[in-house]
Amino acid sequence: MGCCTGRCTLIFLCTLQLLTSLERQIFDFLGYQWAPILGNFLHIIIIILGLFGTIQYRSKYIVVYSIWTALWVAWNVFIICFYLEVGGLSKDTDYMTFNISMHRSWWREHGPGCVRREVPPPTTRGLEDHAYISVTGCMVEFQYLEVMHSSLQILLALVGFVYACYVISVFTEEEDSFDFIGGLDSYTYHHSPQKTSHVQLKPVYLSK
Template sequence: KACVKSECVCFCSCWLLQVTALERQVFDFLGYQWAPVMINFFHIIVVVLGLFGVIQYRSRYVILYLLWTLLWVGWNVFVSCLYLDLGGLSKDSDILTLGVSSHRSWWKDNGPRCESDGLPSAGWRKWEPTPALSCWLEYQYVEVLHCIVQLLVSVSLCHTLVSE
């Protein structure tokens, strides 16, 4: 059976959302950012339910996904504002770690093409990574790009679902 165009778009968009959410989940775990880990987890579940709703023609699941998408868009706008220090928010706050750890974005020390001397700190008992000297793309922009990808795919999927 040939796939209807809108169903194919929904399936591909859901698949892309899952892949990007799982990738984001991994890096949030590495940075011990617990608020995004929990929200990404719920997002992954709701996307699966939304896909199930599209495949099985269950409007309640599709409506649940559409409502969740409003929250997801708000979350991604919030995270973008946080990393860009907009609206009184600061990327140095402990909002994303829920105050239970002192970690931050994994990309801060491991960004794309970051150069550091890689030498251990002065103390011999505790090794700490040295701050990155220069990066091709700074960590806050990597995080904002994650949000932009999520927003674009989510909005395109919602547009497809609503236009059916």
């Protein structure tokens, strides 16, 4: 009963992680955030691997999933520190795009209540002017939306790690129990024919 409950819970958690990761991947693509896109892609692959291992009773796949969840927590902690500008980090740098573009989070201009306007630069230079983006009226700042996304991922990863360890321990106990029973069966199988043949070879004396 415990195995079934833990296994079903882990399947539910993997499914929930998969859905939230796909949602996050879409918005990271819209914002051209290449580092999170790569991380989300690896995360989705490992989730599918862990889901397969849980359904097919493959503890090795679940071990890979549990190790990755620890790395995933560390990555999301870094993202939180990045957007909250902890430890000298700045959300205005191009770390998330590998310094190959100046794109920012999609939520910066499209958050709840945000009004996006293109305004001219302070000094005009004729036809070569570049428009600047002005964003006002946001109900929640984009960095806090990113922090909430990462916090949700950390929560799901921690709960998934706990249940993955539990399911691995249960699977290991069942495998050890199965090998023990199989060993007894093989012993009986190899030795019972000898006893039978010994009985058959006994001489039989008939009374006259």
